[in-house]
Amino acid sequence: VHGKDSKKKMCDDCGKEVTIIIISICVLVVSLALIGSSVATMDPDEYGLINNSNEQVVQTDKLLTGGRYWVGLGKGILTFPRTQKAVVFTNSYLCATADKPKCEYQLGVRSKEGLVIIIECAVHYKLTTSTDDNIKAQQLGYIYETFGMKWEDFISSVAEASICLLYTSDAADEQRG
Secondary structure (H helix, E strand, C coil): CHHHHHHHHHHHHHHHHHHHHHHHHHHHHHHHHHHHCCEEEECCCEEEEEEECCCCEEEEEEEECCEEEECCCCEEEEEEECCCEEEEECCCCCCCCCCCCCCCECEEEECCCCCEEEECEEEEECCCCCCCHHHHHHHHHHHHHHHCCCHHHHHHHHHHHHHHHHHHHHHHHHHHC
């Protein structure tokens, strides 16, 4: 009788130890997942602002540059290009490849005779040219507040409209002259 009781007690202790080990592993896995989702990275050619999804606020008090950042749970980084970008208008549609992540656009206008003329050109832009990081952060925050992350579409449409307006005003001046 004495041997059976000691074996039962040993098995009860084993069950408790296994339960503690399983709970510890679960806590470790959840902790690692939470830590992993609290860290964000950026490329060296990007600026960033912390986007707090919990409070629906973009923090414009600190400008981030390339690297790893502890942002916290429910937060992420909104990234903006640090370098000069281009909107390219070309004779043919060239869509995204591994080398070119963006499509190029075809831009056609009408001559005074009504013929379609395809314009090839590139418009180069930089989102901010300030040397002060606080001003850059405020400017990028304003861009995000105004256009969201669709600011590139806005720049492309403004470039297209400006080129078309320039061409049509030149054609109208030529027609009057």
